[in-house]
Amino acid sequence: MDSFFRRNLINCLSGYKSLNLIATKNKKGVTNVAPFSQVFHIGAAPPLVGILFRPHTVKRDTLENILDTNFFTLNHVTPSFYQEAHWTAANWEGSEFEGTGLEEEKKGDFFAPFVKGSPLQLGCSLVETQTLQVNQTVLVIGSIDHIYIEEKGLRKDGSLDLNALETVTVSGLDEYHIGEKLGRLAFPKPGVNPTEL
Amino acid sequence: MDSFFRRNLINCLSGYKSLNLIATKNKKGVTNVAPFSQVFHIGAAPPLVGILFRPHTVKRDTLENILDTNFFTLNHVTPSFYQEAHWTAANWEGSEFEGTGLEEEKKGDFFAPFVKGSPLQLGCSLVETQTLQVNQTVLVIGSIDHIYIEEKGLRKDGSLDLNALETVTVSGLDEYHIGEKLGRLAFPKPGVNPTEL
Numbered sequence: 001m002d003s004f005f006r007r008n009l010i011n012c013l014s015g016y017k018s019l020n021l022i023a024t025k026n027k028k029g030v031t032n033v034a035p036f037s038q039v040f041h042i043g044a045a046p047p048l049v050g051i052l053f054r055p056h057t058v059k060r061d062t063l064e065n066i067l068d069t070n071f072f073t074l075n076h077v078t079p080s081f082y083q084e085a086h087w088t089a090a091n092w093e094g095s096e097f098e099g100t101g102l103e104e105e106k107k108g109d110f111f112a113p114f115v116k117g118s119p120l121q122l123g124c125s126l127v128e129t130q131t132l133q134v135n136q137t138v139l140v141i142g143s144i145d146h147i148y149i150e151e152k153g154l155r156k157d158g159s160l161d162l163n164a165l166e167t168v169t170v171s172g173l174d175e176y177h178i179g180e181k182l183g184r185l186a187f188p189k190p191g192v193n194p195t196e197l
Numbered sequence: 198m199d200s201f202f203r204r205n206l207i208n209c210l211s212g213y214k215s216l217n218l219i220a221t222k223n224k225k226g227v228t229n230v231a232p233f234s235q236v237f238h239i240g241a242a243p244p245l246v247g248i249l250f251r252p253h254t255v256k257r258d259t260l261e262n263i264l265d266t267n268f269f270t271l272n273h274v275t276p277s278f279y280q281e282a283h284w285t286a287a288n289w290e291g292s293e294f295e296g297t298g299l300e301e302e303k304k305g306d307f308f309a310p311f312v313k314g315s316p317l318q319l320g321c322s323l324v325e326t327q328t329l330q331v332n333q334t335v336l337v338i339g340s341i342d343h344i345y346i347e348e349k350g351l352r353k354d355g356s357l358d359l360n361a362l363e364t365v366t367v368s369g370l371d372e373y374h375i376g377e378k379l380g381r382l383a384f385p386k387p388g389v390n391p392t393e394l
Contacts, residue, residue, distance in 0.1 A: 006241055007242075011356075012359070013244075013246070013319060013341065014215040015215035015366065016215055016216075016359060017213075038237055040214070040249060041210070042249070042334055044204045044207040045204075049211065054239075054240065074211075079379055082380075086391050087390075087391045088385075090389075091386075122210060132338065134239070134338055135245065139329075141331055147210070154206075155205075158202035158205035159206065160369065162209070162372075162374075167212050168379065169213035171376070172356045173356075175356070175381040175382075176378070176381070179376060181372065182374055183372075185283045185371050185372075187371075188284045194280040194284045
């Protein structure tokens with residue numbers, strides 16, 4: 001396999017991935033925003049999120065800003081701005097907000113900016129980092145301190161309707177999708193056929 | 198927030214997640230299969246995959262089998278068996294394959310079984326594990342040793358058409374979706390509007 005074919009293939013193997021714009025601000029006040037597909041759930045109590053950073057293949061600004069300032073935001077992407085979200089990965093001079101036309105949203109005195117128009121925004125702070133020996137990938141663990149969700153997406157039981165929020169998902173390095181619900185299934189029990197919730 | 202509401206909410210926050218059935222076999226020859234949404238890309242050369250195990254909320258059999266035998270398989274899920282995939286998470290006595298009707302597929306002399314009918318199957322071996330101090334989550338890193346993909350989903354450039362493979366994605370703990378493509382975008386450059394690939 002040549003390296004281009006290999007990179008495309010290996011990045012697709014896990015399946016659909018979450019897509020979040022991570023927004024930060026450095027100590028000089030310059031904001032940054034970049035797309036990440038390696039954000040995942042670490043724990044619910046306390047609410048923790050994990051992010052994998054591969055220093056050689058993604059821009060380092062986000063990681064450096066988090067390590068320097070402790071704060072970052074996660075922002076879901078919708079079809080109305082997924083192209084701008086992709087565009088933030090270009091090698092901009094200055095803030096990607098200015099370059100792409102995405103708008104910063106300031107909330108209270110939270111240090112990092114949010115992405116205006118995102119239907120799900122999380123204000124997070126750094127808890128710990130670990131470097132994986134196997135290939136120097138950096139795992140950042142953050143605490144979820146503030147949650148903002150458009151009302152149409154929040155159900156009474158706490159679950160989210162990602163179809164209603166129009167959350168975008170990514171496959172591989174560059175392909176974007178929305179979700180179409182198959183079903184929501186009740187807690188599984190042995191010997192009892194799965195049923196719709 | 199009560200703990201039920203909180204658990205539903207926090208598990209949804211990252212967005213759509215990959216869905217894979219992990220199949221293993223213990224030293225006595227008893228097979229196991231269980232759904233996981235915390236599988237992600239660690240590196241392309243060598244090809245590495247990471248899996249997060251939270252010992253208190255998911256069954257431990259999969260983790261124990263991987264640690265004992267070194268081998269596991271990852272298998273994408275399609276709409277035709279997503280209910281059985283969900284069902285494997287029930288507290289079965291004996292193998293979940295027998296309980297749910299999913300079929301094991303043996304390939305060559307690979308120790309762990311694959312899930313028959315899955316359009317993307319990976320044969321993996323254990324590379325290393327790390328325990329996260331913050332909440333004892335276990336990160337397993339595996340090497341991708343064998344790749345089987347239905348031809349209809351593999352493009353010439355190595356990327357996968359997950360829509361064609363009918364790969365299922367999961368949100369929260371219990372909601373399943375297929376993807377609907379918005380677009381595939383060219384490598385982003387500053388000052389040049391994103392274009393379809």
